[in-house]
């Protein structure tokens with residue numbers, strides 16, 4: 275997933291003595307990179323308005339992602355679920371957080387009523403939806419092992435993973 279090309283190493287030179295320069299290699303945190311389908315990543319900063327998806331484009335992407343909905347104002351995609359319990363909700367948020375940090379593309383996450391979760395994805399730098407958000411949604415669906423409320427799962431069979 276998202277084999278992002280990170281600007282991996284920053285080289286800091288600090289000359290301690292005039293006669294020698296200490297070369298300290300430090301590996302930066304993975305740089306700003308957001309992923310688009312196909313595992314290619316583009317740095318967040320390289321996105322511009324041309325990367326915004328139209329509502330039609332979003333809807334066609336979401337046709338195969340039934341757990342996600344396009345917001346009424348077309349500015350984000352959301353996924354809501356009820357976890358089995360508070361810990362399961364927290365575990366899912368933390369798992370999503372790992373993906374978000376890895377991809378440097380972060381959802382808004384809301385936990386209410388101790389186990390009702392809403393995940394909201396949009397590209398902050400554009401104020402709308404880009405392919406990065408679609409990719410993140412797919413990664414969340416594919417990689418996170420959710421523990422749902424059995425009642426919720428019965429009511430949302432699309433969430434069932436075989």
Ligand SMILES: C[C@H](O)[C@H](O)[C@H]1CNC2=NC(N)=NC(=O)C2=N1
Pocket residue numbers: 305306307318378379380381395396397398399400
């Ligand atoms: C500097 C940093 O890479 C950027 O702010 C990243 C961080 N995470 C992000 N997450 C989201 N959803 N949208 C962004 O534009 C974004 N940009």
